[in-house]
Amino acid sequence: MAAPNPGPKGPRVGVFVCYCGKNIAGTVDVKKVAEAAAGLPGVVYATTHEYMCSDPGQELVKRAIREQRLTGVVVAACSPSMHEVTFRRAAQEAGLNPYLLEIANVREQCSWVHEGPAATDKAVRIVRAMVEKVKGNHPLTPVEIGHSRTCLVIGGGIAGIQAALDVADAGFDVILVERSPTIGGRMAQLSETFPTLDCSQCILTPKMVDASRHPKIRILAYSEVEEVTGFLGNYRVRIRRKPAYVIADKCNLCGECAKVCPVRVPNEFDQGLSERAAIYIPFPQAVPSSYTLDAKNCLGLVPLTCGECAKVCEAKAIDYDMQEEIVEEEVGAIIVATGYDLYPKEAMAEYGHGTVPDVIDGLEFERLLSASGPTKGQVRRPSDGKVPREVVFIQCSGSRDPELHKPYCSKICCMYTAKHALLYRHNVHDGKAYVFYIDIRAGGKDYEEFVNRAMEDDRILYLRGKVAKVFREEDKVMVWGVDTLTGKRIEIRADLVVLAQAMVPAEGTWDLARKLRIACGSEGFLKEAHPKLRPLEALSAGIFMAGAAQGPKDIPEAVAQASGAAAKAVGILSADKLVHSPEVAEVDEDLCSGCKLCAPQCPYGAITVDEVAHVNEILCESCGTCVAACPSGAMSLRNCQDEQVVRMVQAALAEG
Amino acid sequence: MRGNGFEPKIVAFLCRWCAGAGADLAGTSRLSYPPNAVPIRVNCSGRVEPAWVVEAFRSGADGVLIGGCHPGDCHYVVGNYKTRRRIYLLQKVLAEVGVEPERVRLEWVSATEGARFARVMREFVEELRALGPLAMNQEEKALPPQGGVHA
Numbered sequence: 001m002a003a004p005n006p007g008p009k010g011p012r013v014g015v016f017v018c019y020c021g022k023n024i025a026g027t028v029d030v031k032k033v034a035e036a037a038a039g040l041p042g043v044v045y046a047t048t049h050e051y052m053c054s055d056p057g058q059e060l061v062k063r064a065i066r067e068q069r070l071t072g073v074v075v076a077a078c079s080p081s082m083h084e085v086t087f088r089r090a091a092q093e094a095g096l097n098p099y100l101l102e103i104a105n106v107r108e109q110c111s112w113v114h115e116g117p118a119a120t121d122k123a124v125r126i127v128r129a130m131v132e133k134v135k136g137n138h139p140l141t142p143v144e145i146g147h148s149r150t151c152l153v154i155g156g157g158i159a160g161i162q163a164a165l166d167v168a169d170a171g172f173d174v175i176l177v178e179r180s181p182t183i184g185g186r187m188a189q190l191s192e193t194f195p196t197l198d199c200s201q202c203i204l205t206p207k208m209v210d211a212s213r214h215p216k217i218r219i220l221a222y223s224e225v226e227e228v229t230g231f232l233g234n235y236r237v238r239i240r241r242k243p244a245y246v247i248a249d250k251c252n253l254c255g256e257c258a259k260v261c262p263v264r265v266p267n268e269f270d271q272g273l274s275e276r277a278a279i280y281i282p283f284p285q286a287v288p289s290s291y292t293l294d295a296k297n298c299l300g301l302v303p304l305t306c307g308e309c310a311k312v313c314e315a316k317a318i319d320y321d322m323q324e325e326i327v328e329e330e331v332g333a334i335i336v337a338t339g340y341d342l343y344p345k346e347a348m349a350e351y352g353h354g355t356v357p358d359v360i361d362g363l364e365f366e367r368l369l370s371a372s373g374p375t376k377g378q379v380r381r382p383s384d385g386k387v388p389r390e391v392v393f394i395q396c397s398g399s400r401d402p403e404l405h406k407p408y409c410s411k412i413c414c415m416y417t418a419k420h421a422l423l424y425r426h427n428v429h430d431g432k433a434y435v436f437y438i439d440i441r442a443g444g445k446d447y448e449e450f451v452n453r454a455m456e457d458d459r460i461l462y463l464r465g466k467v468a469k470v471f472r473e474e475d476k477v478m479v480w481g482v483d484t485l486t487g488k489r490i491e492i493r494a495d496l497v498v499l500a501q502a503m504v505p506a507e508g509t510w511d512l513a514r515k516l517r518i519a520c521g522s523e524g525f526l527k528e529a530h531p532k533l534r535p536l537e538a539l540s541a542g543i544f545m546a547g548a549a550q551g552p553k554d555i556p557e558a559v560a561q562a563s564g565a566a567a568k569a570v571g572i573l574s575a576d577k578l579v580h581s582p583e584v585a586e587v588d589e590d591l592c593s594g595c596k597l598c599a600p601q602c603p604y605g606a607i608t609v610d611e612v613a614h615v616n617e618i619l620c621e622s623c624g625t626c627v628a629a630c631p632s633g634a635m636s637l638r639n640c641q642d643e644q645v646v647r648m649v650q651a652a653l654a655e656g
Numbered sequence: 657m658r659g660n661g662f663e664p665k666i667v668a669f670l671c672r673w674c675a676g677a678g679a680d681l682a683g684t685s686r687l688s689y690p691p692n693a694v695p696i697r698v699n700c701s702g703r704v705e706p707a708w709v710v711e712a713f714r715s716g717a718d719g720v721l722i723g724g725c726h727p728g729d730c731h732y733v734v735g736n737y738k739t740r741r742r743i744y745l746l747q748k749v750l751a752e753v754g755v756e757p758e759r760v761r762l763e764w765v766s767a768t769e770g771a772r773f774a775r776v777m778r779e780f781v782e783e784l785r786a787l788g789p790l791a792m793n794q795e796e797k798a799l800p801p802q803g804g805v806h807a
């Protein structure tokens with residue numbers, strides 16, 4: 001390999017050590033690091049600055065590049081995930097190829113976790129190793145790539161709908177994939193929404209219709225993402241469309257099929273509080289507007305076994321021979337908005353959930369309150385249909401309980417419980433509501449005021465404390481708890497108990513994240529690239545997230561995030577061109593024996609082998625696994641070559 | 657601080673997506689751990705060559721850590737599986753020449769596991785302190801006795 005920075009004088013590296021105020025200099029002797037760097041072979045310039053990322057700091061780097069005719073730069077500062085881009089841009093502005101600049105991470109991986117002289121010693125080692133790397137780096141030019149102008153949105157709840165509408169309104173095509181038969185998500189199940197109490201469906205369904213009518217949006221309902229390959233700007237997705245056995249364009253929603261269907265199963269849309277037929281529409285305003293035949297519960301898809309629905313369908317919309325379909329699309333960006341589920345009933349045995357019929361969760365209560373629900377908006381309890389006179393609401397059911405359940409706060413339950421108590425009181429004038437809470441978290445615009453409305457109602461009693469036990473006694477539900485403000489034991493003979501169950505990621509979130517090669521946090525919600533500064537992006541470029549899939553969230557927040565994610569996606573879709581890192585694998589054809597060991601190592605199919613191996617620069621994602629597998633040393637990763645790393649190792653360990 | 661005891665020298669190859677990001681998170685969360693390891697960032701643990709590990713031992717390391725993504729979570733899909741296989745083989749070879757296999761440690765640390773990264777570092781340093789200096793280094797080099805990283 002030719003000398004990386006040829007020229008009579010050899011490498012001329014500059015080292016710039018940042019104080020980062022006290023963040024680095026508080027522990028690491030920054031001056032000493034610069035002095036040590038100045039003595040390294042090939043280093044011609046070393047200095048420090050209070051804040052290297054500031055304009056004057058960057059100016060210092062740029063000036064030194066010009067005046068010292070630097071051939072390489074090491075900036076010893078924070079993690080490269082923070083400012084690598086900043087400094088590489090500065091280098092470029094000063095006429096140095098950006099790939100000749102590297103960041104030595106002496107903050108996150110040194111000053112913030114160590115102390116004393118050992119921290120300075122480690123910082124010197126980190127810098128020394130990075131100087132060796134830079135000396136071996138080659139100037140590179142990013143690879144330009146064409147890209148798809150279509151956006152994939154996964155999940156058709158309010159977040160997915162909003163994101164789809166915003167991307168489409170910006171002029172780009174959207175494919176909206178929803179796994180259930182209709183878009184709308186959880187919001188479609190809600191009765192009225194805090195803090196204004198407008199009817200959920202009334203504000204949601206116009207958006208659903210907008211999405212279905214939008215010329216740029218293609219809704220693939222009853223579909224799931226099977227496989228995702230490719231990379232930023234060029235993702236290839238395989239979408240599996242489950243057969244609905246009803247031709248959507250022909251179905252006229254007459255509903256005769258459901259009437260004759262002999263099957264009755266729990267209706268998911270009503271959280272199991274009502275039944276539906278095997279052929280059904282989740283709710284009348286569903287989009288796409290069509291019935292769906294659920295093959296799992298149908299008696300048999302052959303007319304011989306049943307066939308009742310097809311017999312009565314005048315529109316001839318039912319097609320038992322409909323097949324599963326695989327749709328393949330190329331998309332430039334992906335927005336994941338797969339939403340949430342509630343913590344399962346079985347998990348809350350101490351509250352009798354799942355065993356006592358009159359212990360229900362918040363979504364079930366939403367259905368009881370909803371005019372389109374199983375009781376037509378009359379609050380009636382599941383066991384005997386009686387109107388409950390005393391209702392106990394238990395907040396933090398499964399949330400904020402690191403020992404037994406979920407450690408986190410589900411964020412929206414204080415609000416919807418206040419809503420539930422108020423709506424219950426509107427509904428049952430002489431009813432009495434009790435709310436058990438740990439403390440009230442109502443940190444949103446007009447939220448505190450809303451909770452106060454509930455607290456001021458003289459038939460809603462807020463009890464600070466925890467419920468120990470819930471059990472059935474005759475036709476009542478006994479609630480035992482303690483009021484931690486008075487220290488008194490509380491026993492309530494309730495007619496109905498409503499649990500504000502913890503919000504958890506929708507089933508399948510983890511699997512989907514794997515397909516997308518993005519991360520989930522410990523509780524399974526999608527993990528953002530940076531909790532503060534990149535809250536909508538996944539670590540994989542071109543993939544964004546919105547709504548409750550990223551963490552517990554209410555509608556305003558989910559919508560705001562969705563518009564943000566859409567803006568991010570549009571940034572990619574509208575770009576003239578995208579660039580791909582040039583730090584990819586490359587083959588030395590003279591050394592390659594064509595042994596083919598490398599190709600199967602590549603997860604991206606970027607390597608083909610004839611006489612010798614070839615790497616597709618655009619497909620290569622720079623993992624370097626092929627390099628480690630190559631027995632002849634023919635494969636290398638640009639700017640991460642064996643000789644470079646070996647020198648880095650030596651420099652890291654050297655004494656003095 | 658730690659007296660005059662032996663301080664092992666460690667090279668840590670950390671993948672940028674998981675273990676390296678986890679190490680950054682340990683920093684952001686100010687979770688302290690011993691400073692014995694010098695981190696070297698690689699894109700994927702699958703890039704780590706057994707030869708680098710050998711080189712680290714030859715250059716005076718008492719231990720080598722390789723940090724990658726959890727199985728199934730590799731940013732590059734399967735790079736970490738390849739690493740696991742290679743490192744397993746390497747450990748066998750090293751054992752043949754008298755290097756205790758525990759001196760090469762492969763750990764899966766996710767980007768959210770700052771605390772885990774700090775714990776792994778603490779544990780590894782403890783283990784290497786117990787193991788003592790690598791015999792090979794003692795013989796071949798006239799190192800000041802147990803100079804460690806504080807030399």
Ligand SMILES: Cc1cc2nc3c(=O)[nH]c(=O)nc-3n(C[C@H](O)[C@H](O)[C@H](O)COP(=O)(O)OP(=O)(O)OC[C@H]3O[C@@H](n4cnc5c(N)ncnc54)[C@H](O)[C@@H]3O)c2cc1C
Pocket residue numbers: 154155156157158159160177178179180182183184185186187190192193194195223224225337338339340341342361362363366412416419506507508509512546547548549553554555556558
């Ligand atoms: C009891 C209760 C009451 C509430 N009341 C209010 C209120 O009054 N006001 C308020 O602001 N908020 C309220 N909320 C919160 C509100 O429901 C959420 O903020 C909102 O639904 C989040 O929208 P989303 O699009 O992120 O997720 P979701 O509504 O969960 O939608 C996600 C969509 O993605 C689909 N999906 C999931 N996985 C996949 C997959 N793998 N592939 C394809 N599609 C998939 C789902 O089928 C679903 O359609 C309440 C919540 C509860 C539990």
